[in-house]
Amino acid sequence: MVALDRTLGANLRLCREAAELTQEQLAHLADLHPTYISLLERGQRNPGFEITVKLIGALGIAADDLYRGARWIPPDVGMEGRFAYDRDGAPADPCPSRLKLADQPKGTED
Amino acid sequence: MVALDRTLGANLRLCREAAELTQEQLAHLADLHPTYISLLERGQRNPGFEITVKLIGALGIAADDLYRGARWIPPDVGMEGRFAYDRDGAPADPCPSRLKLADQPKGTED
16 A cells, blocks of 8 residues: 555645645535545545546645655566655655645735 | 546556556456446546555566556535546557666666
């Protein structure tokens, strides 16, 4: 199993904090329950494609930002396929692709 | 519900074909069943994070390539959140980020 807590969960928390959103605010924007956001950030849920599309849209980020740090290394001669983690021990990155939602003017697109 | 057939499913097929892999070959590289690849490409499965990490690694692509065409538009004043599709009617794109696996020399990294 991929380690959801240090991949998707950590990425989600970093991107949410970079967007200066509470779990409740993100839940509203993604049409999800705040408890579910909390479980995702702790790596206790493995969301399907639809849920991740909602999170990406709600945060204004690229899909790549949710997948950072997790790699699948395909099987090769004499080696089984396996997961690898790129950020072990590294400091937490910010959320590179995030559109600066907080910096955008609101309600001016009439 | 997000339309899996014209988002994830179509993207997966495009990227697999760009990598010149059969469904069976991709299944092997991703440690999944060929029938499951077929169901994914037809939009009949909604894979979790771990499965998508495997597909991304097996194809040597960016996560963004699996998410192309699908957007979630968060709720706004008087509007519910909704999915939108960027490629309606557009010709199928190639798979932009794909590492050209077929062009890499094999077995020379000793």
